[in-house]
Amino acid sequence: MKANDIIYADYSASTPPHPEVIRTMTExxxxxxxxxxxxxxxxxxxxxxxxxxxxxxxQALHVQPQEVIFTSGATESNNMAIFGVVREAMRLAAAGNPVHAIVSAVEHPSVYACYEQLKLEGVEVSIAPVDNNGRVDLKQLEQLIKPHTVILSVMHVNNETGAVQPLREIGQLVARYPKLVFHVDGVQGLGKLPVELADWNAHLYSLSGHKIHGPKGMGILVKRGNLKLTPLIHGGVQEFGLRAGTSNVPGILAMSKAVRMAVEAQAKDEEKLLLLNERMLKHIHEIPELVLNSPICPLGAPHILNASFPGMKAEVAVHAMEEQGVILSTQSACSSKLHKPSRVLLAQTHNERVAASGLRISMDASMTIEQIDRIGSALKETVERLKPLVQRER
Known part of the structure; x- marks a missing residue:
């Protein structure tokens, strides 16, 4: 199949760099x-x-320049944020005093795995549950906060389902606990939805270059105010002493251009994505075998839709779609090769058959209605073709 015949609908995994970004980096x-x-x-x-x-x-994020730390990607940014806060708290805590941290059940692996590691290091970790829309339950979250809780991680937009977390309400809750640091993984939100760090009362905010038509290998951590972090990487004094290593000047310039362009285009792109979202939803609803896992806008972001074909392994459906020229995915790209039910969908649906069969369609404002219709047709044909396999499995 020719490259021009392929429809790419895996923009949440990675985006092609914008020509202006490539030009900046090359120059x-x-x-x-x-x-x-x-x-x-x-x-x-x-x-x-x-x-x-x-x-x-x-300027694009409405923060101070000294609050912007350039990293190698969102994985490093998230690790720097979480380990930086917790290890600083452990350093300052009196001997034997516990340190407690909270993470939502639906975080990206680059966040969730940090908390798994912290548990091995003796940190007390609580998992904040989500409702059937994949959004953090505020009442249950508040019950988890303790006097020695030092950090809470909740993402802006879920990378698998598109669920938009109630960050303003969470920020209001966090404001009642002066020692609690609020960390937001913003990778899937920037350029699709408004970013309001001050309104969210967010202390730490992570970004990735290649999710916003920027370069791979570049990320950002916004660290608000005078928050102290214990560095992950030691050596020189680059990035305010928080991230040693020679600065990647081409990557930094390309990253800054991608951020600026994403923020400037956000309102227009969101409008286009809402139209694509509505059209894709129509196709999903016309296939009775599919179970929609994504909440409807505005509870869900406009660029991600997730639907399950219960009883069918997700990777089988992905390859069947690929045969028809449509590229989509299952769970996050970081976890898709594990061949396990999605942890995110399990936390949301409590249904293993649904969690093992989720398909993610992630869109970009450059896509057309015609492409969405082709995805819908391919999805319908794939379900019809694979339905006998599902019936035999029962």
Missing amino acids: VMERIYANPSSIHELGGQADQLVLRARSVVA
């Missing part, structure tokens, strides 16, 4: 090769570009 790689930490003029030129990029990101 900087060609012209600016000095180390920005060097004291000579060429190093100073590189350093000035990094400072300018930091200001661009800060």
